[in-house]
Structure formats: structure tokens, C-alpha cells
Amino acid sequence: MKQNFTIRPFEYTDLDYAVGVKLVNQSWPNDPSTVEIWKHCYNNRNKDYMNRRFLGEIKQENATQIVAIGFCSESISSKKTGKYYIDFYIEQAFEKQGLDEPLYTYLVTALSDKKLRELQTGTREDNVHRIEFLQAQGFQQVMRSPSSELNVLGFDFAPFARYTEKVVASGIEIVTAQELQVRDANWMQKLYDLDMAIEQDMPSTNEFTPIGIDEFARNFKSHNIRTDAWFVAVDGEDYVGISSLWPNLVREDLFIVGTTGVLPSHRRRGIATALKLKTIAFVQAFGAGIIVTSNEENNPMYDLNLKLGFKPTPAWLTFEKSCKESTT
Numbered sequence: 001m002k003q004n005f006t007i008r009p010f011e012y013t014d015l016d017y018a019v020g021v022k023l024v025n026q027s028w029p030n031d032p033s034t035v036e037i038w039k040h041c042y043n044n045r046n047k048d049y050m051n052r053r054f055l056g057e058i059k060q061e062n063a064t065q066i067v068a069i070g071f072c073s074e075s076i077s078s079k080k081t082g083k084y085y086i087d088f089y090i091e092q093a094f095e096k097q098g099l100d101e102p103l104y105t106y107l108v109t110a111l112s113d114k115k116l117r118e119l120q121t122g123t124r125e126d127n128v129h130r131i132e133f134l135q136a137q138g139f140q141q142v143m144r145s146p147s148s149e150l151n152v153l154g155f156d157f158a159p160f161a162r163y164t165e166k167v168v169a170s171g172i173e174i175v176t177a178q179e180l181q182v183r184d185a186n187w188m189q190k191l192y193d194l195d196m197a198i199e200q201d202m203p204s205t206n207e208f209t210p211i212g213i214d215e216f217a218r219n220f221k222s223h224n225i226r227t228d229a230w231f232v233a234v235d236g237e238d239y240v241g242i243s244s245l246w247p248n249l250v251r252e253d254l255f256i257v258g259t260t261g262v263l264p265s266h267r268r269r270g271i272a273t274a275l276k277l278k279t280i281a282f283v284q285a286f287g288a289g290i291i292v293t294s295n296e297e298n299n300p301m302y303d304l305n306l307k308l309g310f311k312p313t314p315a316w317l318t319f320e321k322s323c324k325e326s327t328t
């Protein structure tokens with residue numbers, strides 16, 4: 001099979017999009033995407049960051065079948081750190097036919113114009129075949145982030161009421177970003193400052209590099225933004241905590257958690273819990289059923305989610321490998 005396998009750039013045709021989405025959806029049944037969403041994200045992307053895609057094809061007699069998709073991308077810190085991200089998905093029926101090796105080699109070669117010092121990739125912990133492949137290439141696991149999900153129907157708020165009562169009694173208001181957009185002329189700058197302060201405290205394998213406010217503002221042009229599902233804790237004029245949800249546009253019963261965090265000055269006062277309760281009430285009222293999230297396994301946020309009743313599902317594992325510089 002390997003000898004009939006060739007790799008070519010993704011051509012952004014309807015066919016390439018349709019097959020790419022199908023291949024990735026196979027691995028992400030809990031967060032499915034569509035061609036329209038991929039096109040929107042591609043058109044709305046920040047063109048300062050490299051983002052390359054490739055398709056793997058099997059040629060058999062008169063037909064060619066697309067059976068794999070690979071990605072190479074960089075983040076805001078890649079140019080400084082030399083760390084680049086690769087990822088690939090192979091049609092289930094072809095998964096164990098040795099296509100991972102040529103695809104992986106192709107992706108690494110596609111980065112040869114970069115000062116590559118480190119490769120990062122990831123997989124779910126139930127993908128034993130991929131884990132073994134990555135280990136054989138010299139990758140090491142650097143982070144484990146269990147996913148978890150909560151079915152909000154029938155959620156019992158009573159055991160957590162004291163958190164909300166404490167937050168309200170301390171004079172902190174919980175307001176949606178939609179309301180802030182109306183009542184606070186400086187809402188974007190304040191949300192951006194809050195987000196950056198929280199992001200730098202999140203467990204990560206990447207060095208924190210703040211994005212610009214223009215990049216942050218892209219969130220509000222996203223196809224699936226719902227500012228009425230972003231809950232912000234406000235202390236006087238100051239924004240001190242946030243928990244945001246993103247709807248999945250394919251599965252109406254599904255919301256994905258974006259950022260949850262509280263400024264260090266306001267932690268252990270029940271604010272994160274009160275914010276999460278707001279998100280749960282929102283999803284209940286909206287009629288959708290499931291909230292999905294993912295947290296680094298030692299983050300107190302993970303324990304907090306479990307306490308709220310989130311049920312663990314297979315974790316996402318982050319792998320890294322150091323590389324010799326391939327300079328230009």
C-alpha cells in the first residue's frame with residue numbers, strides 16, 4: 001500500500017475540503033466540523049502565521065482515493081522558540097498500513113525552510129497505534145489533558161449555591177460579554193487584558209507570548225461566537241474572571257468551554273464556580289445538553305469540573321521532540 005501512497009498540497013477545492021473535514025471528524029466525533037466552518041476559519045485566519053496542509057492519496061488502477069490529511073503550523077512564539085506543530089489523520093481502514101511514516105517525514109520536510117528546533121504534536125490516549133508511532137520517532141509525552149463532559153439536563157444547583165451567594169455578597173457581578181458590549185465603551189480592552197492575565201497562568205508546554213488585541217478581536221468575528229455565553233465577573237469597574245462557551249454548529253446539543261479563569265487577586269472566593277454555574281444554567285435554558293472541556297490533569301480547574309459532575313473522557317496527550325536546526 002505504501003508504494004502507491006503519494007502526498008500533495010491541499011488545494012482548497014470543494015473536494016479537498018470535503019475529504020479533509022471527513023478525515024478529521026472521524027477523530028473528533030464530539031466536536032464535529034463542516035466544510036463551511038473550515039472555509040470560514042481559513043479565510044479568517046491570521047496570515048502572519050504559517051499554516052500548511054497536505055493530502056495523502058492512494059492510487060489504485062483507475063482510481064485515486066484521498067486517505068490522509070496532514071497539517072504543519074506555527075504559533076505566535078514559533079519564530080522565537082523554533083517550536084512547530086504537526087498533526088495528521090488517516091482514514092480508519094488505512095490506519096495500520098504504514099502510511100504514518102511517509103506522511104510524518106513529508107510534514108517534517110515541509111518545515112525545512114524554518115529554523116526548526118522542536119516539534120509538537122498530540123493524540124488522544126486511546127490512540128495506542130499513534131502513541132507507539134510517536135514514541136518510535138523519539139517523541140515524549142509532555143502533558144496529559146483529560147477531556148470531560150457534563151450533561152446539564154437535571155443538573156442540581158443546590159449543593160453549589162453557597163459559592164454564588166458568597167460572590168454576590170462580596171459585590172461581584174456576573175455579566176455576559178453581550179451586556180458589557182452595550183454598557184462599557186472599553187469592554188474589548190478590558191476583556192483582552194483579563195484574558196492575557198489568565199492565559200499566562202494556564203498550564204502550557206509553550207512559552208507564554210501575548211497575542212495583540214487585534215488578534216483577540218478576531219474572536220468576535222468568529223462564525224460561532226455567542227457573547228451571551230461568555231460570563232464575566234466584574235468587581236466595580238474591573239473585570240476579574242471569565243468563563244466562556246462556544247457552540248458547536250453541527251451538534252446543537254453541544255457547547256465547548258473556551259477560557260475559564262480568575263485573576264490571582266480574586267482566587268478562592270468561589271468566582272470560578274459561580275461563573276461555571278452561569279454557563280451550566282445558560283446551556284440548560286438554551287435547551288442544549290452537553291458541555292465539553294479539557295484541562296491539564298493537575299490543574300485545580302479539572303477537580304472543580306469533576307466536583308460539578310463533569311465525567312472524564314479520554315485525555316489529549318501532548319508530545320514533543322527536539323530537532324536539530326534545519327536552517328536557511
Ligand SMILES: CC(C)(COP(=O)(O)OP(=O)(O)OC[C@H]1O[C@@H](n2cnc3c(N)ncnc32)[C@H](O)[C@@H]1OP(=O)(O)O)[C@@H](O)C(=O)NCCC(=O)NCCS
Pocket residue numbers: 163198199201202203260261262263266267268269270271272273274294295296299300301303304
Ligand atoms: C482554576 C481557577 C479558575 C480557579 O478559580 P477560583 O475562582 O479560585 O476557584 P473557586 O474559588 O471557585 O474554587 C472552587 C473550588 O475549587 C478548588 N480549588 C480552586 N483553586 C484551587 C487551588 N489552587 N488548589 C486547590 N483547590 C482549588 C477548591 O475545592 C475550591 O473550593 P474551596 O475554596 O471551597 O476549597 C483559577 O485558579 C485560575 O484562574 N487559574 C489560572 C487559569 C487556569 O488555569 N484556568 C483553567 C484553564 S483550563
